[in-house]
Amino acid sequence: MSTDTPAPALPPVVDLETWQRELADLRVREKAATRKLDAIAAQRRRLPAVRMPDYTLEGEHGPLRLVDVFGDAQQLIVYHHMWFPEAEWQCGGCTGFTSQFTRLEGLAAFDARFVVVTQGPIAEALAYRDKVGNRMTWYSTADSPFGADVGAPAGGGFAVNVFLRDGDTVYRTWHTDGRGTEQLSYLFPLVDVLPYGRQEEWQDSPDGWPQGPAYERWLDSPDIAAAYGPRT
Template identity: 30%
Template sequence: MPGKIVSQEEWLTARKDLLDKEKAATRANDAFNETFRDFPIVKLEKQYTFDGPNGKATLTDLFEGRKQLIVYHFMLGPDDDAGCTGCSFVGDNLPSSLAHLNTRNTTLVLVSRAPLAKIEAFKKRMGWNLPWVSSSESDFNYDFHVSLDASIAPTEYNYKESAPDVKGERPGLSIFYREGAELYHSYSTYARGLDGILVTNRLLDLTPLGRQDAGKDGWKLHDEYSEDEKKGGSK
C-alpha cells in the first residue's frame, strides 16, 4: 500500500495543500522556460548533408521552410540493427502527429548515423511515422557530441570531457533556428535533460506507484514486452 488510507475530508485537505505546491512548481517552470526566449544562439558556419527518404538533404532542407528545427539524436549506429531501448522509449513518447508543432513554425526530425536502409527498417518495425534521416556522411553527430570517437573529434558528453577510450552513440536533443539563409544553434540537452519530453514518465509520476524503476532493467522495445508484462506483471 503506497499511501495512508484517510477520510474524504482529510484527502481533500491534503489535495488542496498539494495544489498550492503544484501551482508554485508551475510558476517556477514557466519562469524557467522564459530563459529560452532570450538565450544566446550561435551561427552555424559548417554545412551538413543527410540521407533521407527523398535523397540528399541539407540541414536547411530539414527545416522544411519553417523557422525552428528540433533534432532528436537517436542512438542507432552504423553497426546496429535495432535502436537503443532508451531512445526507442523517447520515440514512443514523441507526438503521434506533428501538425501542432508545424503550426508553430517548428519541425521535428530524428537523426542517426546508421545508413538510411537500417533506419527505415527499424522505423517500420516500430510503426513510427516520424521524419528520420541519416547523418552517416557528415560530422553532424560528432559536432553535437552524440557520437564519441577520439580519433575523429574530442570526446565530450553533457558538457563534460569524456575519457578518450569512450566510443559510441549517445542520446541528445538539439534546437536550431533559421533566419533567412542563416542557421543558428540555440540549445542542446543530453542524459536526464531529456526527461521533460517523456510523457509516460510524467503520467507515472502522478500515480501512487510512480515510475517503478527500482529492480527493473529499464524499458524494452515496445514489441518485446510479454503479454504478462503488458497486463502489469505482479498483481
Template identity: 35%
Template sequence: MDKNKETRPNMKIPPIVSLQEWEAARQKLLIKEKELTHARDSMAAERRRMPWLAVEKEYEFHGPKGKKSLLDLFDGRRQLIVYRAFFEPGVFGWPDHACRGCSLGADQVGHLAHLNARDTTLVYASRAPQADIARLKKRMGWAMPWYTITDSFDADFGVDEWHGTNVFFHHNDRIFRTYFINNRGDEAMGSTWSYLDATPLGRQEKWEDSPEGYPQTPPYKWWNWHDEYAASPDPKWAKVLDQALEELNLDK
C-alpha cells in the same frame, strides 16, 4: 487468485483517510505543483532569451529522397528540433531495434502537425542507412522524419556518444543553435508542449513572457485537430473560445 502475489514486495502503503482528509492533502500538494509549473514557465522564458550560436559549417544528411542539408531539414519552417537516436551497428538491438531508451522516447512523440502549426519541425537522426531506418519506422509505427548522419554533425553537437536534442533557428539566411537538452532532460520530451518550450519562440501564446516582437496568439485558439490545420478556423469554435477566455481572463 493473483499468481504474482507471492513475488511482490511487502509494500508499506500510505494512510487510508476520509474524502475530506484526502482532498486537504491534495490541495496542499497542489500548491507545490503550481509552483513547479510556474518555475517551468520561468525557465522556458529564460531559455527564449538565451544567446544563439551561429552554425558555420555545412552538414549533409541522407533522407528517403536523397541528400539533404541542415537547412533542408527545416522543411521551410523557422524552427528545427533534431533528436539524435542511436540506431546503427554496434548499438544493442541492431539491426532489429534502435536503442531501448531512444525507442521509448520515440514511442512518446505526439502528432507532428501540432508542432508544424507553430513553425517547428521535429526530425530524428542516426547513422543507420535509410533502408534500415525505413524498416524500423514501419515495424514500430513511427512517423517522424528520420535522417542518416554522414559527417561530423553528431560530434559537433554533442551527440556522438550519447543521445540529445538540439534546437536550431533559421533567421536572415543563417542557422543558429539555440538550445541543447540531453541526459535526463530528454525524459520530458515527446509532447508538443515540451518541444515548444525548448524552442526560442516557445508556445507562441500571449500569456508567455517572451522578448518584444516574438509571435504570439491567444491561447487555445490555434489548437486544432491534427488533420484540420490547413482548414479555415471554425467560427463556432472561435465563439466558444472567446467566451471561455473572457470568463477565465486568459486572453488579457
C-alpha cells in the same frame, strides 16, 4: 494475480476533508514548480545562439542541406537517436521515446518541425524505422560531422537539439541529453502522477511500495515493434 504475490501496499485511507487538505498542501508545491518551469522556459527563450555551418544530411530522397530539413518551418527540434552498427535492435530508450510521437502536425501552428537524426546509414535507419513502426521523419548524419558537432557523435548517447533559421542561415539555440529529454515525453509525466510512480528503486517512495530495478518496466525495441510495426 498469483496467491504467492503479496498485495501492494496502499496509501493511508482518510476522510474527504483530510484528503482535500493534504492535496491542497501538495498543490502549493506543484504550482510553485510550474512557475519555476515557466521561469526556466523564459530563460531558455533568452539564450544566445550559435551559427551553424552548412551541413549536408541524408534523407529518404537523397542528400539535403540542414536548412532544408526545416521544410517550411523556421524552428526545428532534432532528436538524435542512438545507433549501433549492424545491431538488430537499436537503443530501447530511443526507440520507446520516439514511438510516442505520432501526431506532430500541431507543431506547424508554431512554425516548427520535429525530426529524428541518427548516425546510422540512411537505408538501415529507414528500415529500422519501419520495422518498429515509427511515424517520424528520419535523417542520417553518417557521412557528416553534424552529429558529432552537436553532442551526438557516432557511438555516443542520445540528445535533443533545437535550431532556428533565418533565410538560409541556421542557428543552434538549445541542447539537452540524459534525463533532460523526459520533459518532452508524455509517458513519464503520466506515470509520475500514479500512486506507485515509476516503481524504480531510485525513487523516494513509501515503505512497501512496489519497486524494482531501473528500466525494468520500460518497453524494449522488440516490444515496440510488436506493438506498432512494421510501418505501413
